[in-house]
Amino acid sequence: MKFNTSVAKNNEIRNYEGARAYKLDPATELYTAVVTWSLNDSFYEKNDQRLARIRSLVEQAEPMFVAKLAVYARHFMYMRSVPLVLLTELARIHRGDDLVAKTTAKVIARADEITELLACYQLLNERKGAKKLNGLSKQLQKGLASAFNNFDAYQFGKYNSDNSDVKLRDALFLVHPKAKNAEQQVVFNKIATNQLDTPYTWETELSALGQVIFANETERTAAFRAKWEELIDSGRLGYMALLRNLRNLLEVNISPVHIGKVCEILSSQKEVAKAKQFPFRYLSAYRELLKMKMPERKVSNKLMQLFGSEPDNRGRLVHALEMAILQSAEAISGFGKDTSVLLACDVSGSMQMPVSAKSSIMLYDVGLVLAMLLQNRCAHVEVGMFGDTWKRIRVSRNNILANVQAFYNRQGEVGYATNGYLVIKDLLQRKVVMDKVMLFTDGQLWNNAGTENIRTLWVRYKRELAPNARLYLFDLQGYKQAPLQIMMNDVYLIAGWSDKIFGVLDALENGAAGLDSINHISI
Incomplete structure (x- = not known):
């Protein structure tokens, strides 16, 4: 099965704004729905509606495709919960071979995902009471047993919780994993008897310190400063933990030396690649730093030469975040020195939804x-944004996060409709030839002021000015339709929030049939 091969003929429908659109084929719809889902309500679709739609689409898809999509979502799109839904649904509808077992073993990447999968299984299958995990799929059970062999005592201890509905001990007794050696059997025995050691982690260390009663705030701050510096020195403070706690590190005023260590980790190409963060996570950390006002402090001449000014600790961290997200751009290819590109960002009202319930990042931020x-x-x-109007905006080349913030601060200038057709109309009026036009949108394009539409304007643009131009729709919300016919008139669809979507773009540029990267995954 291949993506972007076609959409069915005579499939014209209406999008959520009432404009003409095209229904995606089930496989493409499933892909876009999965890689843009954060298990939260979106602007046009409630979370339970998205779940029901995905379950229906899984039933229509080939089981092997669902399996590969689950692996792709977990390991290439950095998603955790959604792949577990796909595994649960695959186990519900598929029998007769070991596909579910092999896929489960591939998808589970953290020890806590063993219990998360079981919790997902009992929830989606409406299992309650004492028999909530009875009748577990045998192949799911086999896959979870294999997954147990991938983790050590530290990993099990880190994610072992007495507060969860399904505990590691429950999972162990349910799936009966076979230890690969005597050392692992000791670990399994400790899980069975609730004797796993609590490992040294930043969460446990800070939690313990939080129980201490201090004489005053100065003493408390000093204790937390020492603990944060100890955690940084220990190497046990992971990349995601650093991103989430930059403000905390500044508030307790960790030393310039430790700030330097944090900056080195954040901007390391190796650490960025290993951390597998969504690019917008850097924006979230960046905005937390911008909320703070830091006092001036003296630094070395060497730092002045490096930064071109005398930065405070916050400035050093901001610079490190810019360097970090630049690493995400390093692997982007497919653009020759003579390639011209137009990037158009949808900042309409429907894009102003948080990506998750606890996030301050909006969909248009992505x-x-x-x-x-x-x-x-x-x-x-050329870059710009569209709502009621379309505006081209000049930005610098290197400061990715600062550029995003500049756009964010100006999004109200174009209004909140979804008049994406204006992007193409502007090219026609200026007689500008672009090799690639890229729209970052939720796909709910319409015209709130007349009858012109992006479909006819795009055909006209290719006919009159740029016969070889390509239009890429970066679908950020995964609704069930597209504003243009995919794979007709050089229109392509890409979906997701990870920088890995640029690998799909590169594949399309080199003649691949859409998301062949999914089809090439081995199970």
Whole structure:
């Protein structure tokens, strides 16, 4: 099965704004729905509606495709919960071979995902009471047993919790994993008897310190400063933990030396690749730092030469975040020195939804980040945003996060409709030839002021000015339709929030049939 091969003929429907659109084939719809789902309500679709739609689409898809999509979502799109839903649904509908077992073993990447999968299984299958995990799929059970062999005592201890509905001990007794050696059998025995050691982690260390009663706030701050510095020195403070706690590190005023260590980790190409963070996570950390006002402090001449000014600790961390997200752009390819690109960001009302319940990052922020990553790699590029109107905006090339913030601060200037057709109309009026036009959007395009539409304007643009131009729709919300016919008139669909979507873009540029990267996954 291949993506972007076609959409069915005579499949015209209406999108959520009432405009003409095209229904995606079930496989493409499943892909877009999965890689843009954060298990939260979206602007046009409640979370339970998205779940029901995905379950229906799984039933229509080939089981092997569902399996590969689960692996792709976990290991290439950095998703954790959604792949577990796919595994649960695959176990419900598929029998007769070991596909479910092999896929489960491949998807589970953290020890806590063993219990998360079982909790997902009992929830989606409406299992309650004492028999909530009875009748577990044998192949799911076999896959979980294999997954147990992938973790050590530290990993099990880190994610062992007495507060969860399904505990590691429950999972062990349910799936009966076979230890691969005597050392692992000791670990399994400790799980069975609730004797796992609590490992040294930043969470446990800070939690213990939080129980201490201090004489005053100065003493408390000093204790937390020492603990944060100890955690940094220990190497046990992971990349995601650093991103989430930069503000905390500054508030307790950790030393400039430790700030330097944090900056080195954040900006390391190796650490960035290993951490597998969504690009917008850097934006979230960046904005937390911008909320703070830091006192001036003296630094060495060497740092002044490096930064071009005398930075405070916050400035050093901001610079490290910019360097970190630049690493995400390094692998982007497919743009020659003469390639011209237009990047258009949808900042309409329907894009102003948080990506998750606890996040301050909006959907249009995701589009802005991805667009700025591309902008950094393109020699001949125009960027802008559209709502009621379309506005081209000049931004610098290197400061990706600062550019996103500049866009964010100006999004109200174009209004909140979804008049994406204006992007193409502007090219026609200016008689500008672009090799690639890229729209970062939720796909709910319409015209709130007349009858012109993006479909007819795009056909006209290719006929009159740029016969070889390509239009890429970066779908950031995964609804069930597209504003243009995919794979007709050089229109392509890409979906997701990870920088890995640029690998799909590169594949399309080199003649691949859409997301062949999924089809090439081995199970």
